[in-house]
Amino acid sequence: MKILNEHKIIIGSANLHFRFGHTSIMQYLSAGYNNYFFNEKGMLIPLALIFYSTAKYFYNKIKFYKNKNNLLFFFSLLVLFQILFDMNRYSGFGNDVPAHLIVFITAFYFLEKKFLRYEDFFYLSIMTIFAFQIKTTMLIILLLPFYILFKNLKFIKEKKNLFIFLII
Numbered sequence: 001m002k003i004l005n006e007h008k009i010i011i012g013s014a015n016l017h018f019r020f021g022h023t024s025i026m027q028y029l030s031a032g033y034n035n036y037f038f039n040e041k042g043m044l045i046p047l048a049l050i051f052y053s054t055a056k057y058f059y060n061k062i063k064f065y066k067n068k069n070n071l072l073f074f075f076s077l078l079v080l081f082q083i084l085f086d087m088n089r090y091s092g093f094g095n096d097v098p099a100h101l102i103v104f105i106t107a108f109y110f111l112e113k114k115f116l117r118y119e120d121f122f123y124l125s126i127m128t129i130f131a132f133q134i135k136t137t138m139l140i141i142l143l144l145p146f147y148i149l150f151k152n153l154k155f156i157k158e159k160k161n162l163f164i165f166l167i168i
Contacts, residue, residue: 025133026098047098054101055083061108072112079104099135102127106141115148124148 026046033042058080065073083104087097106127113120125145131138 025130050098050101051083051087054105055080057105058083058108072108075108075111079108096135099131099138102131102134103138103141106131106144110144115152121145121148 029046030043033045034040035042038045058076061076062073062080065076083101087101106124109120109124109127113124115121115124128141128144131141
């Protein structure tokens, strides 16, 4: 992030020097918070927001599915335990923890929704792309939207969704 703050960020900067190719979208977001209002402590804001929001999301899902759906309740409970037990040190976050948090939310969303609406498919696609942009080793998560597309072929038949399919 120090490199991103000291040098100008340009498109294709990995061609200038290899060190610019190792950055993820989270490092660009964190570097943007190093400004006059937040100073250097501002770089902590995006990671802290993702961590807190994910933990709060799964806590609310535990309360919601307590007496309704056993699979989603236990999945939420296990993920919240994993987040609070294993991902509690900021110094160990790096690029892995934010990507894992987004993948947890994406997996829960995949289990929870039936994907009969276009909005559900769109949100899942956005989350998978964001997880991939945080950590490129999350490439396998990009297969979820394709699975849904081929499972529900009505998405391909609609004209507006065909455009989204081609973009993906």
